Amino acid sequence: MRPKKLKAGYDAYGNKTVHKESYSVTVEPDEKYWFLTIPGVGVTQARTLSEVDTMARDLIEIMTGDRDFALKQEMKFPEEVEEHLEAMKRYREQSKKANTLAAQESRKAAKGLRQVGLTLRQIGQALGISYQRASQLINC
Secondary structure, three states, X not given: OOOOOOOOOEOOOOOEOOOOOEEXXXXXXXXXXXXXXXXXXXXXXXXXXXXXHHHXXXXXXHHHOOOOOXXXXXXXXXXXXXXXXXXXXXXXXXXXXXXXXXXXXXXXXXXXXXXXXXXXXHHHHHHOOOHHHHHHHHOO
């Protein structure tokens, strides 16, 4: 039996609905599946993260009759995992800043060694880089 085609502006039960511009979906891991909660609409699940958008849109269309809307996803994890994710973000930002400072110092060191009279090969050996990279640092 074919599913009944929904009329725009009506939900699966034939009730008139209010069109919304966007919906929010909260995505949480739940053992083997992803649990999706859409406030004011309902809940469903997806087997993989790539199915989240499709499953959420299907539920919204079935329950509200809306076909044209934006979907905002928010991942929600256990508190302990959230703490690790926040720490990871902090460390990545610190690493990014440290890499920028290290690159600046490498350029200064290469230029200083060149002023002393070292060749590109010698500068490369001193800094642990190729002579081509030493040339790039000097010409930055």
